[in-house]
Amino acid sequence: MHTADAVETIQREMTVFARRARAAAGRMHPELSLVSYTLLGHLEESGGCRATDLAAHYALDKSTVSRQVAALERAGLVERRPDAQDQRVQVLRLTQAGRRILAQVTESRRAAFRERLAHWPAADLARFADYLVRYNAWPEGQGQDARTHGTYG
DSSP: OOOHHHHHHHHHHHHHHHHHHHHHHHOOTTTHHHHHHHHHHHHHHOBBBBBBHHHHTTTTTTHHHHHHHHHHHHHTSSEEEEEEETTTEEEEOHHHHHHHHHHHHHHHHHHHHHHHHHOOOHHHHHHHHHHHHHHHTTTTOOOOHHHHHHHHO
């Protein structure tokens, strides 16, 4: 396969992967979109942060994050608290319900990956994992902006 053909295949398959991930997220918890799940995961990992930090981290528009956060607050999965260092700043944190839902969805996702990859040889799994780490290690902001070119990556 030529390099151009390989890159085209990778782009197409990554798009299919993203589409399937969004659909799977909806099946695992209908009220929790893939973006919402991702935001909850970041809040858990970080111990809480400002909405502007979420927008910057994921290169999302502030209004997009604001809508997602508002929906998570209405669902009782996220709450705002004053920052200990600066009372003027609101920090988003997971609620107990948010932690519980995140744990359930995470386990469902892990089970789905285990099932889908169960028959892969260990060497293939290790290579695939290494390739994904390498691909995702590309620094943000390098190269062309994928959002303006309609591609993922």
